[in-house]
Amino acid sequence: MKNNLNHAYCPAIETMALIGGRWKVIILHVLSKQARRFGEINVRVPSISRKVLTEQLRELEADGLISRKQYKELPPRVEYALTEYGQSLCPLLAYMAAWHKEKV
Amino acid sequence: MKNNLNHAYCPAIETMALIGGRWKVIILHVLSKQARRFGEINVRVPSISRKVLTEQLRELEADGLISRKQYKELPPRVEYALTEYGQSLCPLLAYMAAWHKEKV
DNA sequence: AAAAGTGGTAACCTTAAAGTAACAAATGAA
């Protein structure tokens, strides 16, 4: 009989749930420089399909990391930007980048 | 004609490649406390199958984050531990945990 | 009149990841 009380709880997991998606970190990185339109993100994130980009953006938005602002123009214009919450992730991304740079 | 030169390079991605796997962070977290045998990890990582645990451990080992030490005993005994390289990730995991704690 | 431009969506297909179950190997214990 296994003892389930041994299960480890790792709080870092919660953060990974937000940024662990296949393209999330690149998207956040792109938006960290400046707000971008859908098409601009699409060009800057290599080889992502529009479908998947839409999905990832929706998830980031649902998690409160980015905002979506739609202008009433034609052809349509939609701008994505980091929220304050999303911006608070930047030091973490910088830490990750620095760790890699230092250790390799 | 799309301009491919717009592709963003995000160094944090490289780090994510190491710890972004479905179970990597939990495994690292478990091993950060102390070295563990295969079965001990299996119990502490909720609902992971032996097959997938093996795969993830092999990848972590190939990336140099953990070490695998096999004792010549029967029944077999194998112990996994963080390498020095793997230990250097701990502050990052702590950062991730702290960010989540503070922001939610 | 038709095409371009933008930000999607819907339907469908393929690929990658994960799960399941059975088996192995050597020894000691029942």
Add this chain to the structure above:
DNA sequence: TTCATTTGTTACTTTAAGGTTACCACTTTT
């Protein structure tokens, strides 16, 4: 003699993720 133990592996199936193509809406440009 058979079972239990431990760390896997192998073969097979299921699920999730991602890709592909076609299409829409509305206006301006060719």
